[in-house]
Amino acid sequence: MNQRFKMKCKHRTLSAIVAFAGLQPQRMLIGFVVATAVMFVLDDAMAASPAPIDLQSAASFGVLAGSKIENTGSTSIGGNIGSFPTATITGFGPGTFTGVNHAGDGVTQLAKTDLGLAYIDAAGRAPTVTYGAIHDLGGETLLPGVYNDPSSFGITGILILDAAGDPNAVWIF
Numbered sequence: 001m002n003q004r005f006k007m008k009c010k011h012r013t014l015s016a017i018v019a020f021a022g023l024q025p026q027r028m029l030i031g032f033v034v035a036t037a038v039m040f041v042l043d044d045a046m047a048a049s050p051a052p053i054d055l056q057s058a059a060s061f062g063v064l065a066g067s068k069i070e071n072t073g074s075t076s077i078g079g080n081i082g083s084f085p086t087a088t089i090t091g092f093g094p095g096t097f098t099g100v101n102h103a104g105d106g107v108t109q110l111a112k113t114d115l116g117l118a119y120i121d122a123a124g125r126a127p128t129v130t131y132g133a134i135h136d137l138g139g140e141t142l143l144p145g146v147y148n149d150p151s152s153f154g155i156t157g158i159l160i161l162d163a164a165g166d167p168n169a170v171w172i173f
Helices: 025-045 056-060 106-123
Strands: 002-009 012-019 061-065 068-070 080-083 088-090 145-148
Touching: 056 061, 056 106, 061 068, 061 106, 068 080, 080 088, 080 106
Parallel strands: 061 080, 068 088
Antiparallel strands: 002 012
């Protein structure tokens, strides 16, 4: 006996033909629910990672500031450093960086413009998951996606970002 079931869930409609010869309709429905749960898990696990945010010239910066950069310890920064419009950068005697100090120059100004454009892109992405206010991500394992909280996220404990084997995975918070 074949039965066709349809189920609506948020933004998608799932349909399946369930063939359970000789089973009562209640058991077929239970089988369909289990099969649907498996389809949801597989669908979510195989969901494509969001497209990366193009940082353009800002990508080479380890620290990019607007007022000043002040280091007070043995910090190690990978990449360029820069501050614009205020060019003050202090405390890099104990601290180190691997790039170039672009304090107040045109490279930093362009990078800040590009960073603003990247923020607009990220903020405009449709969320994969929306949580309630002040959601704590500690103890969770998240696949690539766009995660939204109407106020702010907390992290108490360990947050695992699982790329599911994708070396280009992207998470946007």
